[in-house]
Amino acid sequence: MPYWWAGVDAPPSSATALPGETDVCIVGAGLTGLSCAWELARHGRSVVVVDSDEIGRGASGRNGGMVHPGGKHDLATMLTMPRGREMWDDTVAAFEGTEALVDELGVDCDWRRSGHLELAGHPRHVAHLRSVADAYASIGEEARFIAAGDLRAEIGSDRFTGGLLVTRSGSVQPAKLVGAVAGAALSAGAELHGQTEARAVERDGGGYRIETSRGAIRAGEVVVATDGTTRRRPVPWLGRRILGIGSFIIATEPIEDGLARSVSPAGRMFFDTKNFLNYWRLSPDGRRVLFGGRTSFAPTTVEQARDRLYAAMLRSHPQLAGVRVERAWGGLVGLTFDRLPHLGRHPQTGVVYAAGYCGTGVALSTHFGRAIGRWMCGEGELPAFAGRPWPIVPPPAHVPWLLPVAGWWYQARDALGI
Numbered sequence: 295m296p297y298w299w300a301g302v303d304a305p306p307s308s309a310t311a312l313p314g315e316t317d318v319c320i321v322g323a324g325l326t327g328l329s330c331a332w333e334l335a336r337h338g339r340s341v342v343v344v345d346s347d348e349i350g351r352g353a354s355g356r357n358g359g360m361v362h363p364g365g366k367h368d369l370a371t372m373l374t375m376p377r378g379r380e381m382w383d384d385t386v387a388a389f390e391g392t393e394a395l396v397d398e399l400g401v402d403c404d405w406r407r408s409g410h411l412e413l414a415g416h417p418r419h420v421a422h423l424r425s426v427a428d429a430y431a432s433i434g435e436e437a438r439f440i441a442a443g444d445l446r447a448e449i450g451s452d453r454f455t456g457g458l459l460v461t462r463s464g465s466v467q468p469a470k471l472v473g474a475v476a477g478a479a480l481s482a483g484a485e486l487h488g489q490t491e492a493r494a495v496e497r498d499g500g501g502y503r504i505e506t507s508r509g510a511i512r513a514g515e516v517v518v519a520t521d522g523t524t525r526r527r528p529v530p531w532l533g534r535r536i537l538g539i540g541s542f543i544i545a546t547e548p549i550e551d552g553l554a555r556s557v558s559p560a561g562r563m564f565f566d567t568k569n570f571l572n573y574w575r576l577s578p579d580g581r582r583v584l585f586g587g588r589t590s591f592a593p594t595t596v597e598q599a600r601d602r603l604y605a606a607m608l609r610s611h612p613q614l615a616g617v618r619v620e621r622a623w624g625g626l627v628g629l630t631f632d633r634l635p636h637l638g639r640h641p642q643t644g645v646v647y648a649a650g651y652c653g654t655g656v657a658l659s660t661h662f663g664r665a666i667g668r669w670m671c672g673e674g675e676l677p678a679f680a681g682r683p684w685p686i687v688p689p690p691a692h693v694p695w696l697l698p699v700a701g702w703w704y705q706a707r708d709a710l711g712i
Contacts, residue, residue, distance in 0.1 A: 305476030324354035333667025388661030522626030542599035
């Protein structure tokens with residue numbers, strides 16, 4: 295069970311039976327779907343959210359709780375893309391909006407502006423981190439490159455050859471955040487139905503018929519917000535554009551304050567520059583190390599991932615040798631071929647969608663969900679990420695036995711620093 299769930303109740307499903315008709319049916323009860331439902335319900339729309347799992351128990355409630363602007367592409371790369379500066383500004387708005395949302399909801403989600411440190415996973419990555427620091431400076435964003443000899447003030451490790459410290463970054467308790475958004479959606483009048491799998495979405499006159507494991511729903515509009523759990527059903531075109539990849543996290547037993555400070559003297563969020571990256575932080579109470587990453591593209595058990603992550607943690611922080619792992623868990627990250635998130639309305643089916651956060655979705659998912667809800671009610675425009683061409687994931691990537699080959703290729707690139 296994820297560390298975040300200890301003592302935190304799962305958001306409740308609605309006590310009512312599944313209705314036969316609604317204005318909007320949202321498939322996916324993570325931050326995107328719940329935020330969208332909240333906005334729609336606040337604007338007077340009837341909304342039904344369905345999810346094959348319990349409400350909020352996917353990636354939105356089990357991730358590392360790291361919140362920052364940007365995405366899978368670094369700022370220097372993003373600024374070279376069409377509308378790149380607008381996309382960056384959207385991610386800044388998403389970060390700031392998350393902080394404002396926590397205040398608006400009035401719920402203690404352990405929110406903190408912590409800053410994050412991106413660490414060079416190979417000496418060849420140092421020059422690139424310097425160029426990204428220059429990109430931050432070019433737009434007036436606070437960030438600075440830290441040479442290896444000066445890293446000790448930020449991280450208790452001699453493993454890394456440089457780092458990029460970004461100030462506009464924070465941390466949150468994800469299960470508390472998704473629970474608060476679910477509660478807001480319920481209070482506004484949305485219906486939330488967990489353990490309700492959407493099996494097909496079909497046009498039905500001027501609206502849609504959604505076949506679920508608990509019966510059919512007719513809806514005027516459909517929003518699909520399933521990200522890493524997206525399958526070929528119920529919307530095949532979407533399933534061809536997202537690949538769900540496992541990501542895992544371990545949480546140590548409680549450790550002494552001095553040991554915790556030796557890992558993270560300033561309480562930063564950490565991640566490295568590798569393709570198979572690691573990310574880590576202290577728990578909100580500062581008593582545990584939470585260490586995560588993608589250990590393989592091959593099918594991986596939680597036990598296998600736990601052992602690999604523990605070994606990786608000790609390579610970065612040998613001072614943690616002997617500290618026990620108390621919890622280990624995993625979930626699915628939604629990857630896209632262009633490593634960008636996408637949202638909009640599918641021109642052929644009319645289905646509205648938002649997905650493909652590539653592991654950086656805490657802020658963007660909430661931002662996209664709320665923006666879609668307002669846009670569907672005739673208020674505002676969609677973020678700059680909307681309407682971009684969305685390439686399919688190459689079909690071989692959907693073949694389980696071929697995925698490890700791609701993993702070996704990325705591991706080789708990590709070893710070479712490319």
